[in-house]
Amino acid sequence: xxxxxxxxxxxxxxxxxxxxxxxxxxxxxxxxxxxxxxxxxxxxxxxxxxxxxxxxxxxxxxxxxxxxxxxxxxxxxxxxxxxxxxxxxxxxxxxxxxxxxxxxxxxxxxxxxxxxxxxxxxxxxxxxxxxxxxxxxxxxxxxxxxxxxxxxxxxxxxxxxxxxxxxxxxxxxxxxxxxxxxxxxxxxxxxxxxxxxxxxxxxxxxxxxxxxxxxxxxxxxxxxxxxxxxxxxxxxxxxxxxxxxxxxxxxxxxxxxxxxxxxxxxxxxxxxxxxxxxxxxxxxxxxxxxxxxxxxxxxxxxxxxx
Numbered sequence: 001x002x003x004x005x006x007x008x009x010x011x012x013x014x015x016x017x018x019x020x021x022x023x024x025x026x027x028x029x030x031x032x033x034x035x036x037x038x039x040x041x042x043x044x045x046x047x048x049x050x051x052x053x054x055x056x057x058x059x060x061x062x063x064x065x066x067x068x069x070x071x072x073x074x075x076x077x078x079x080x081x082x083x084x085x086x087x088x089x090x091x092x093x094x095x096x097x098x099x100x101x102x103x104x105x106x107x108x109x110x111x112x113x114x115x116x117x118x119x120x121x122x123x124x125x126x127x128x129x130x131x132x133x134x135x136x137x138x139x140x141x142x143x144x145x146x147x148x149x150x151x152x153x154x155x156x157x158x159x160x161x162x163x164x165x166x167x168x169x170x171x172x173x174x175x176x177x178x179x180x181x182x183x184x185x186x187x188x189x190x191x192x193x194x195x196x197x198x199x200x201x202x203x204x205x206x207x208x209x210x211x212x213x214x215x216x217x218x219x220x221x222x223x224x225x226x227x228x229x230x231x232x233x234x235x236x237x238x239x240x241x242x243x244x245x246x247x248x249x250x251x252x253x254x255x256x257x258x259x260x261x262x263x264x265x266x267x268x269x270x271x272x273x274x275x276x277x278x279x280x281x282x283x284x285x286x287x288x289x290x291x292x293x294x295x296x297x298x299x300x301x302x303x304x305x306x
Contacts, residue, residue, distance in 0.1 A: 004050060006292060006295055006296055006299070007292060009047065009050060009051065009054075010058065010291070010292065010295070012043070012047055013047055013055070013058060013059070013076075016040060016043050016044060016047065016076065017062075017069065017072045017073060017076050018069075018072070019036075019040060020040055020072040020075060020076060020104060021069040021071065021072035023036055023037065023040070024071050024072055024075065024105070024107075024108060024111035025071075025111055025112060027108060027142065027146060028142065028145070028146070033146040033147065034146060034147045034148060037101060037104060037105065038101070040104065041079070041097060041100050041101050041104060044076065044079055044080065044083075044100065044104075045083060045100070048080050048083055048084075051295075051299065051303075052084065052303065053224045053239065053240045053241060053298060053303065054224070054295045054298055054299065055080055056080065056084070056219070056223050056224040056225055057224035057225040057237075057238070057239060057291075057294070057295065057298065058225065058291065058295070059073075059076060059077040059080055059225065060077065060223060060224065060225025060226055061225045061282070061289070061291065062077075063077050063179055064225070064226075064281075064282035064283070065282055065283075069115060070114055070115050070118040071107055071111040071112075071114040071115050072111075074107070074114070074176075074179055074180065075103060075104045075105070075106070075107065076104070077179045078103040078104075078106070078172070078175045078176055078179050079100045079101075079103035079104050081103075081175040081178065081179065081215075081219070082096075082099045082100050082102075082103045082171060082172065082175050083096060083099075083100050084218045084219065085171065085175070085211070085214040085215055085218045085219075086099060086100075086171075087218075088213070088214035088217060088218055089167065089171060089210065089211070089214050091168075094152075095152055095168065098150050098152035098153045098156065098168065099152070099156060099168050099171060099172065101150070101153045102152075102153050102156035102157050102160070102168065102172055103172055103175065103176075105139065105143060105153075105157060106136070106139065106156070106157050106160050106172055106176065107135060107139065108135075108139040108142055108143065108157075109131070109134070109135040109136075109138040109139035109142055110131050110132060110135040110139075113128060113131055113132070136157060136158050136159065136160055136161050136162075137158055139157050139158075140154050140155075140157045140158035143157060152168055155168065155169060156168040156169045156171075156172045157172075160172040160173045160176060161173060167210075167211075170209075170211050171211050171214075174211045174212065174215060175215070178215065216245055217245060219241070219245075220238075220241045220242065220244075220245040220246070220248055221245050221246045221248075221276075221279070222238050222246075222248055222276065222279050223238060223241070223248075224238050224239055224240060224241065224248070224298070225237070225238065226238050226279060226280075226282070227279070227280040227281075227282055227284075227285045228248075228250060228269075228276045228277075228278065228279055228280060229276070229277045229278045229280060230250070230252065230267070230269070230274060230275070230276065230277060231273060231274065231275050231276070231277050232256065232273070232274075233255075233256030233277075234252040234254065234255055234256055234261070235252065235253060235254035235258075235280065235285055235287065236250035236251055236252040236253060236267065237250060237251055237253055237263075237287075237289060237294065238250050239251055239266070239294060239295075239297060239298035239301075240298050240301050242268065242269065242270055243270055244270065246269075246276065247268070247269045247270035247275075247276075248269055248276075249266060249267065249268055249269070249298070249301060250266075250267050250269055251263050251264070251265060251266055251267070251294055251297060251298075252265055252267065253285070253287040253289060254285065254286075254287055258286070260287060260288075263289065263290060263293060263294055263297070264293070264297060266297055266298075266300065266301070
């Protein structure tokens with residue numbers, strides 16, 4: 001899919017998310033779940049590999065600013081994050097596929113509840129908390145019932161909220177928390193990306209573990225699609241990862257006075273005087289973005305290796 005026109009590529013992401021939403025909500029009422037999920041995972045991988053930074057931009061923007069079919073939006077973002085960090089974790093091709101499939105289905109047993117909680121103005125009630133607590137084991141059992149035999153996939157889903165999980169469940173749990181903390185709910189606002197990273201990648205007992213290191217190195221401090229304030233006061237959206245975790249390429253979208261900018265300037269924040277001052281919540285940035293234009297601007301740069 002590397003040669004897809006930009007608008008087609010964007011539509012394919014939306015189609016994939018819509019298809020996934022249907023399978024998550026009606027998996028047990030439809031035939032063909034296993035081949036359908038394997039096909040979705042292959043489509044996701046192709047779209048991601050066609051433009052990794054653009055994919056991160058597009059999915060982080062959707063996760064932070066949209067609340068429709070949240071379960072599918074969240075699962076798609078988590079699957080991409082898992083694929084991006086998988087090389088740093090030393091996973092072979094088969095385990096990378098298993099981890100991505102687990103990310104797409106980790107909340108299978110509570111997909112409808114996930115969508116409901118996004119719009120719910122109060123914290124979960126007792127019944128909802130019970131389903132939240134049961135959903136890893138219940139989801140793994142549903143997957144078995146639907147024909148899944150991949151032990152890595154099943155273990156990752158079953159253990160992604162366990163206290164002492166293996167590597168794949170730990171990777172899944174970290175990306176799940178990271179993406180969820182960025183997304184707003186009716187009963188709480190999202191966090192800025194640096195707060196999310198602090199809560200996920202730095203473990204109180206052990207500091208930065210292998211999964212935390214992989215997230216930090218692969219995504220940077222402020223991944224594509226997140227907002228930052230520059231040292232000169234302008235507000236910018238991150239378009240591409242940079243040479244180091246703290247020096248992404250950005251496009252200013254608001255000036256220091258809050259006036260809209262055309263979003264056609266590409267800045268390397270690794271240059272003197274162009275550094276990052278702060279990461280910002282997407283909900284606090286009153287900018288209407290030309291996503292196609294920004295994605296095209298980002299594509300003028302060479303892809304980040306790895």
